[in-house]
Amino acid sequence: xxxxxxxxxxxxxxxxxxxxxxxxxxxxxxxxxxxxxxxxxxxxxxxxxxxxxxxxxxxxxxxxxxxxxxxxxxxxxxxxxxxxxxxxxxxxxxxx
Numbered sequence: 001x002x003x004x005x006x007x008x009x010x011x012x013x014x015x016x017x018x019x020x021x022x023x024x025x026x027x028x029x030x031x032x033x034x035x036x037x038x039x040x041x042x043x044x045x046x047x048x049x050x051x052x053x054x055x056x057x058x059x060x061x062x063x064x065x066x067x068x069x070x071x072x073x074x075x076x077x078x079x080x081x082x083x084x085x086x087x088x089x090x091x092x093x094x095x096x
Contacts, residue, residue: 014066021059028052060095064088 010018032048068088 010063010066010070014062018059018062021055021062025052025055025059028055057095061092064092064095067091 028048029052032045032052035045035048068085
């Protein structure tokens with residue numbers, strides 16, 4: 001598991017998945033920069049930007065879902081970094 005301090009730690013499979021998704025988003029962003037440098041059509045740039053934004057939202061959903069699962073299944077509520085299910089819900093809604 002990976003984490004910071006004494007708070008909640010994400011399972012390794014979640015961390016690996018999120019890192020892979022972020023690398024993909026990073027590549028998409030570089031592609032958008034390249035499109036702009038090459039003078040691509042606005043429609044193409046916005047389409048790619050929308051795809052990158054959606055991918056980034058999925059990263060956030062993955063992390064919040066993992067946090068919720070941890071919060072719900074943990075026998076020690078303090079182990080969930082002191083966050084309640086309602087706080088996780090608010091985090092989830094911020095992504096929308």
